[in-house]
Amino acid sequence: MKAAYDVVLLPGDGIGVEVAADARALLEGVAARTGANLRIDEIPCGGRFYLEHGSRDWPEDAEKRCAAADVIVLGAVGWAGPDGSPVTMSDGKMAGWSPVIGNRMRLDLYANVRPVRCLPGIKHGISGRFAQVWSPDKVDMIMVRENTEGLYSGVGGMHTTDDVVTAATDTRIITRRASEKVIRKAFQLSRERGQGAPADGKKRVTCIVKNNVLYGCKLFLDVYREVARDFPDVEQDVAIVDAFAMFVLTQPERYDVCVTTNMFGDILTDLASVLQGGMGMAVGCNVGDAHAMFEPIHGSAPPLAGKDRANPIAMLLATAAALDWLGRRHDDARLVRAHGAITRAVESIVAAGAPLTADLGGTAGRSAVAQAVREAALANLG
Numbered sequence: 001m002k003a004a005y006d007v008v009l010l011p012g013d014g015i016g017v018e019v020a021a022d023a024r025a026l027l028e029g030v031a032a033r034t035g036a037n038l039r040i041d042e043i044p045c046g047g048r049f050y051l052e053h054g055s056r057d058w059p060e061d062a063e064k065r066c067a068a069a070d071v072i073v074l075g076a077v078g079w080a081g082p083d084g085s086p087v088t089m090s091d092g093k094m095a096g097w098s099p100v101i102g103n104r105m106r107l108d109l110y111a112n113v114r115p116v117r118c119l120p121g122i123k124h125g126i127s128g129r130f131a132q133v134w135s136p137d138k139v140d141m142i143m144v145r146e147n148t149e150g151l152y153s154g155v156g157g158m159h160t161t162d163d164v165v166t167a168a169t170d171t172r173i174i175t176r177r178a179s180e181k182v183i184r185k186a187f188q189l190s191r192e193r194g195q196g197a198p199a200d201g202k203k204r205v206t207c208i209v210k211n212n213v214l215y216g217c218k219l220f221l222d223v224y225r226e227v228a229r230d231f232p233d234v235e236q237d238v239a240i241v242d243a244f245a246m247f248v249l250t251q252p253e254r255y256d257v258c259v260t261t262n263m264f265g266d267i268l269t270d271l272a273s274v275l276q277g278g279m280g281m282a283v284g285c286n287v288g289d290a291h292a293m294f295e296p297i298h299g300s301a302p303p304l305a306g307k308d309r310a311n312p313i314a315m316l317l318a319t320a321a322a323l324d325w326l327g328r329r330h331d332d333a334r335l336v337r338a339h340g341a342i343t344r345a346v347e348s349i350v351a352a353g354a355p356l357t358a359d360l361g362g363t364a365g366r367s368a369v370a371q372a373v374r375e376a377a378l379a380n381l382g
């Protein structure tokens with residue numbers, strides 16, 4: 001157990017800032033209730049920061065502060081400039097790249113672990129109607145996305161002829177090293193949780209690839225087969241990414257742990273969030289061996305910003321996951337208990353059907369939901 005924990009909070013833009021304030025209030029409540037000393041270091045960042053400061057998307061010392069933190073909690077980045085297009089930095093990267101993709105690469109947060117669980121009571125909003133489409137006993141998987149390379153390596157560029165962009169390239173880098181680390185993580189997660197897929201209770205790691213076309217996927221699958229030999233108790237399973245996009249919605253009960261490359265994982269986890277009630281419910285845990293950063297998987301959702309309409313639950317569950325990671329790493333039962341208390345608070349509110357935001361068919365505002373979760377969590381902590 002540590003005497004104090006340094007928590008970096010990166011609010012970002014839009015609804016990221018709003019749900020980060022909810023995360024902060026929750027962390028402060030947990031600290032007061034448990035006696036854990038959580039020192040919160042809030043670092044402004046993102047598109048708006050870039051617009052205001054001109055040359056950077058976060059302060060100059062932010063990299064160091066993140067590297068020194070015990071854990072990082074991120075809201076979401078992304079903002080539009082005066083012309084309506086996303087704010088882009090002089091190097092062509094999205095403003096907000098440094099705290100998100102930059103942190104993932106610099107801190108070697110090689111696994112983006114995204115639990116996909118449908119809580120009892122969730123109504124799925126499809127075409128403006130709310131009904132329980134997927135049953136909670138059939139949706140309980142973990143998707144693991146490679147987080148440091150692939151199409152998000154930042155290697156590529158624009159080819160210009162007579163001031164007209166005529167071609168653009170994005171180089172997809174897949175290495176044996178990063179593939180092995182993330183695939184091993186997926187097998188370990190399947191073994192650790194032990195419950196297997198909802199359909200048959202079998203521990204299974206599904207490798208999602210397009211190996212019939214892409215060299216990087218051939219390598220990823222080769223490495224998967226090699227790593228799988230160390231886990232004979234976990235069933236091997238391979239899915240082609242396009243077919244998987246259908247299977248994940250039509251037969252989610254088949255999946256225990258899924259592992260894939262960066263961009264496939266980015267897209268598939270947004271798709272899979274539909275099973276959970278949408279992006280307002282989905283958590284992304286960026287984990288490496290030495291550092292970790294927790295976030296809701298959604299972006300800054302500019303149309304919702306400033307309206308108290310964002311669902312804060314993904315961010316509150318991400319905060320709970322950060323506390324759990326810290327607690328397990330430093331053998332601090334107070335923080336592990338706080339994770340349980342927050343999770344149970346969310347489960348009870350979802351089961352009761354209120355207060356919930358509009359994306360879940362409710363009528364409550366973001367701040368009312370966040371307050372209800374915080375109060376129930378602190379009550380659970382006793």
Ligand SMILES: NC(=O)c1ccc[n+]([C@@H]2O[C@H](COP(=O)([O-])OP(=O)(O)OC[C@H]3O[C@@H](n4cnc5c(N)ncnc54)[C@H](O)[C@@H]3O)[C@@H](O)[C@H]2O)c1
Pocket residue numbers: 012015075076077078079086094100279280295297298299300301302303304309310311312314359
């Ligand atoms: N990790 C990140 O910081 C991250 C991730 C994705 C997108 N982005 C950025 O966010 C900006 C907006 O991107 P986008 O509109 O494609 O994706 P988005 O996730 O911000 O929003 C898409 C839609 O999902 C719904 N939604 C998302 N979060 C919600 C919540 N908490 N509660 C209720 N509904 C919610 C809204 O209908 C929203 O319009 C862009 O600048 C993008 O680059 C950032």
